[in-house]
Amino acid sequence: MGYSIYIQRLIYPKTNTPDEAWKTAANSVYAGIILSLNRLMFGTVLLSATPAIGPSLVQLGIGFLYILLAWLAHRRSRIACGFILLLSFFEVLIEVVLVIIIQGNYGFNFIIVLVAFILSYGGFRGANAIFTHYRNTHK
16 A cells, blocks of 8 residues: 555545544544643743743643543544534644744644644544444434
8 A cells, every 4th residue: 555545544534334433533532632732842831931921821721621622532522523623723723824924934833733633634524424323323
């Protein structure tokens, strides 16, 4: 198999069977963990480096929110998968508008949130496919 198959399965994973849908829904958990570690890491660096306590505490709070959402997605919550997708979309939008367009620099943080967004999209597809399989088998 070529690398294009792996890239395709990362961006658009298979959800044909319930087992594949469960594996795909786990991508939201991975996206939530990536985003929470990203926020917690940058929040603690900001807290230790600058005297501005407010923005760093907000970053830490958002990191703990991502931990909660990742835990709920692990507990098979479709709403948590949707919130992770929505928040990761806003993370990518903030990185593109504020950092790349306005400030004009490309950072490693953009790659991190873009990977998390791609994973959360697949996880949301998997979570919806699980409930579609469940609805079709219990008519």
